[in-house]
Amino acid sequence: MESKPTETSSSKMFGGYNKRYKHYSPTLGCSMNFHIYFPPPPSPSHKLPVLYWLSGLTCTDENFIAKSGAQRVASSEGIALVTPDTSPRGLNVEGEADSWDFGVGAGFYLNATQEKWKNWRMYDYVVKELPKLLTENFPQLDPSRASIFGHSMGGHGALTIYLKNLDKYKSVSAFAPIVNPINCAWGQKAFTNYLGGNKADWEDYDATCLISKFTDVSATILIDQGEDDKFLHDQQxxxxxxxxACRKANVPLLLRLQPGYDHSYYFIATFIDDHILHHSQALKL
Structure with a gap:
C-alpha cells in the first residue's frame, strides 16, 4: 500500500510556497506529514535541487518551517527545502509517548532492530522512501541533486546518513548535533531500546565512529555549536x-563555536543563511 501525497496546507513566502503533505508510509506503517518549501523556479522547465532538514527531539515537520527563516535564502538560491517528521506517529505502541527523548518525536533516524519498535525505520524513510516519493510526485524537483542538514538529534541523523551515502548527498551541515551518541545518555537510551544490547551495532549510527570508515569525504562538514547550550554542558x-575523529581521518570539518548561543531556534535562525549558502555552493557544482 503506497499512497500519493495529499497537500494539506499552502502558504506563500518569499515568492515561493510552504506546502504540507500527508501520505501513507509503507516503510513506517503509518500516515506521515512532511513539508516542502518550493522557491520560485527560474523557468518552468528548471528542476530544483533538494535540501533535506532533519529536526531534533520533540519536533515535527513544522518547527523548522515556522521558526528557522530558511526560506529567504532558499528562495534567492533556488533550493527546495524538504522537512520530514521525526518519528512514526499513531501506532500506539505501548510506552511510545512515555518520555520526550524516546519513541514518538524521537526516531533517531535509524532502523530499529528490536521487534517492539520495528516500525521505527526513519533511516530508510529519509534515505529511500522520501526521495522516491519526491521523484515520482514532484517533477519540478531534482532529488538526484541533494544535500542534508539538521539540528541536535537531526544533526546526528544528517551526519550519519551523509557519511553512509556519499553518493546521494553533495554536502552536510548541522546545528548542535549529537555526534557521539554511544557515549551520551540520549544515545544510550535510544540505542539500547531500538537496537538492543550489542554496542557494535550502535556504532553504525554514530558519526564519530563512522568518520574513520568514510575518509573519502571531500566536501567540508559545517557544524555550528552554541557555547551556552545546556546540552553541550550536560555532555549530550x-x-x-x-x-x-575528523582530524585523525583527515576529513575537512569547520566547527564554529558561537559564544552566548543556546540550543534553540533563535540560534538556528541566526546562522541558517550560512548553512543554506554552504549547501547551495555544493549543489551548484
Missing part, C-alpha cells in the same frame, strides 16, 4: 570527540 553533544 560532544562536538570535540567528532572534531578529533
Amino acid at each position: 553533544l560532544l562536538p570535540h570527540k567528532f572534531e578529533e
Whole structure:
C-alpha cells in the first residue's frame, strides 16, 4: 500500500510556497506529514535541487518551517527545502509517548532492530522512501541533486546518513548535533531500546565512529555549536570527540563555536543563511 501525497496546507513566502503533505508510509506503517518549501523556479522547465532538514527531539515537520527563516535564502538560491517528521506517529505502541527523548518525536533516524519498535525505520524513510516519493510526485524537483542538514538529534541523523551515502548527498551541515551518541545518555537510551544490547551495532549510527570508515569525504562538514547550550554542558553533544575523529581521518570539518548561543531556534535562525549558502555552493557544482 503506497499512497500519493495529499497537500494539506499552502502558504506563500518569499515568492515561493510552504506546502504540507500527508501520505501513507509503507516503510513506517503509518500516515506521515512532511513539508516542502518550493522557491520560485527560474523557468518552468528548471528542476530544483533538494535540501533535506532533519529536526531534533520533540519536533515535527513544522518547527523548522515556522521558526528557522530558511526560506529567504532558499528562495534567492533556488533550493527546495524538504522537512520530514521525526518519528512514526499513531501506532500506539505501548510506552511510545512515555518520555520526550524516546519513541514518538524521537526516531533517531535509524532502523530499529528490536521487534517492539520495528516500525521505527526513519533511516530508510529519509534515505529511500522520501526521495522516491519526491521523484515520482514532484517533477519540478531534482532529488538526484541533494544535500542534508539538521539540528541536535537531526544533526546526528544528517551526519550519519551523509557519511553512509556519499553518493546521494553533495554536502552536510548541522546545528548542535549529537555526534557521539554511544557515549551520551540520549544515545544510550535510544540505542539500547531500538537496537538492543550489542554496542557494535550502535556504532553504525554514530558519526564519530563512522568518520574513520568514510575518509573519502571531500566536501567540508559545517557544524555550528552554541557555547551556552545546556546540552553541550550536560555532555549530550560532544562536538570535540567528532572534531578529533575528523582530524585523525583527515576529513575537512569547520566547527564554529558561537559564544552566548543556546540550543534553540533563535540560534538556528541566526546562522541558517550560512548553512543554506554552504549547501547551495555544493549543489551548484
